[in-house]
Amino acid sequence: MTRPTHGQHTAIVTGAARGIGAAVARRLAHDGLAVGVIDLNEADCVGTVEAIASNGGSATAVPADVSDETAVTAAVARIAAELGPPTVLVNNAGIGPRAELVEMSTQQWDMVTGVNLRGPFLLTRAVCPHMIAAGWGRIVNMSSISAVGDAARVDYGSAKAGLIGFTKSLALQLGRHGITANAIAPGFVVSDMTRASARRLGLDFEEYRRNAANSIPVGRVGEPEDIAHTASFLVSPEAGFVSGQIIYVAGGPMDRG
Numbered sequence: 001m002t003r004p005t006h007g008q009h010t011a012i013v014t015g016a017a018r019g020i021g022a023a024v025a026r027r028l029a030h031d032g033l034a035v036g037v038i039d040l041n042e043a044d045c046v047g048t049v050e051a052i053a054s055n056g057g058s059a060t061a062v063p064a065d066v067s068d069e070t071a072v073t074a075a076v077a078r079i080a081a082e083l084g085p086p087t088v089l090v091n092n093a094g095i096g097p098r099a100e101l102v103e104m105s106t107q108q109w110d111m112v113t114g115v116n117l118r119g120p121f122l123l124t125r126a127v128c129p130h131m132i133a134a135g136w137g138r139i140v141n142m143s144s145i146s147a148v149g150d151a152a153r154v155d156y157g158s159a160k161a162g163l164i165g166f167t168k169s170l171a172l173q174l175g176r177h178g179i180t181a182n183a184i185a186p187g188f189v190v191s192d193m194t195r196a197s198a199r200r201l202g203l204d205f206e207e208y209r210r211n212a213a214n215s216i217p218v219g220r221v222g223e224p225e226d227i228a229h230t231a232s233f234l235v236s237p238e239a240g241f242v243s244g245q246i247i248y249v250a251g252g253p254m255d256r257g
Contacts, residue, residue, distance in 0.1 A: 009084075009086075009087045009088050010080070010084040010086045010087065011025075011028045011034070011035050011036065011088035011089070011090065011235065012036040012076065012079055012086045012088070012089050012090070012123065012127060013090045013092055014038045014039070014064075014090065014091055014119065014123060015038070015066075015093030015094060016035075016039055017040075017041070017048060018192065019193075019224055020092055020189060020191060021039070021090075021093065022048045022051075022224070023223075023224035023225050023227065024092060024224075024227065024228045025037050025052065025059065026048065026051055026052060026055075027225070027228035027229070027232050028088070028232065029057030029058070030057065031232055031235075033088060033235075034057075034058040034059065034083040034084060035052060035058070035083075036059070036060055036078075036079030036082075036083055037049055037059055037060065037061045037062065038064050038075055038079075038093070039061075040063065042061050042062065042063040045061030045063075046061060048061070058083065059083075060079065060083060062078055062079055066091075066115060066119030066120075066123060067115050067122070068122075072119075072122040072126055076123070076127055080130060085134065086127050086130050086131075087131050087136055088138045088140075089124060089127045089137075089138070089140070090140045090142070090231055091120035091140070091141045091142060093115055093116075093119055094115060094116050094144075095111070095112055095115045096112065096116075096146075096153050097112070097153075098153055098197075098200065099153075099155075101154050104154070109155045112153075113155060113159045113162075116160060116163065117159040117162045117163055117166070120141050124139060124170065127139075128174070131174075131177065131178075131179050132174075134178075135177065135178045137174070137177070137180070138179070138180055138235040138236075139170060139179065139182070140183070140184060140231050140234050141163050141166065141183040141184075142163075142184055142227075143160045143161075143164050143167070143183040144157075144185055145185050145248065145250050146160050147160040147161040147163070147164055147185060160185075163183060164183055164185075164246055167181050167182060167183040167244065167246070168181075168244045170244075171243040172244065175243055180239065180240065180242060180243035182234045182239075182242060182244065182247065183245070183246045184227060184230050184231060184246075184247050184249055185246055185247065185248045185254070186226075186227050186249050186250065187216065187221075187222055187248070187249065187250025187251055187252075188213075188222060188250070189226070189227060190221060190222070190223055191224065216250070216252055217253075218251040220251065221251070222251060226249055230247055230249050
């Protein structure tokens with residue numbers, strides 16, 4: 001078959017109201033994809049959709065709790081009807097509240113794993129038939145360096161590690177359909193989550209950011225656009241021989257020992 005170009009595709013990006021998700025949505029629209037912008041509240045997505053439209057792109061905002069099966073099914077159906085069948089999926093939505101294991105409620109565990117791991121499963125299952133029908137697809141799951149261990153968030157670290165196993169299994173199962181699956185594992189990236197971490201520690205965010213940069217080999221923290229650049233490559237036709245990979249976008253290697 002003729003190799004598809006970006007412009008022939010519809011992408012879905014979850015958690016796209018702000019931060020990494022918004023940057024990824026804007027970048028994919030810049031690359032020529034129509035983008036379904038999913039977040040918990042439709043009103044929160046307006047800024048992302050307007051930014052895409054102002055640059056001549058096509059996007060629609062769809063509210064959905066990614067851990068809710070009914071909401072996910074409806075969201076994917078709406079995007080397919082309004083923008084065309086989705087063949088690119090970026091599972092970015094995530095939450096990461098902190099709690100010691102002995103103080104962690106079952107409800108918190110279920111909520112964190114529900115958004116970070118169940119959500120990608122539900123979205124991928126809903127989108128896969130469109131990819132299989134097209135004979136082409138790109139799945140990008142947003143993991144984290146927390147997947148190698150996070151003393152402050154065992155629920156989050158466990159979910160992000162599970163997402164890596166999910167990604168590799170998808171690559172093995174779906175490759176025969178022309179579908180690739182990869183994961184991005186960001187390090188410290190300027191976001192609501194890192195700002196919240198600074199507040200919990202009683203630190204000014206700029207001080208927190210400088211301290212983090214001192215431990216990163218490239219000497220700076222990440223920006224949402226750093227992740228968006230990587231996602232852009234992974235969903236491109238040129239990345240067709242890259243699958244089942246975990247790309248650490250963290251300013252240095254994660255296996256320094």
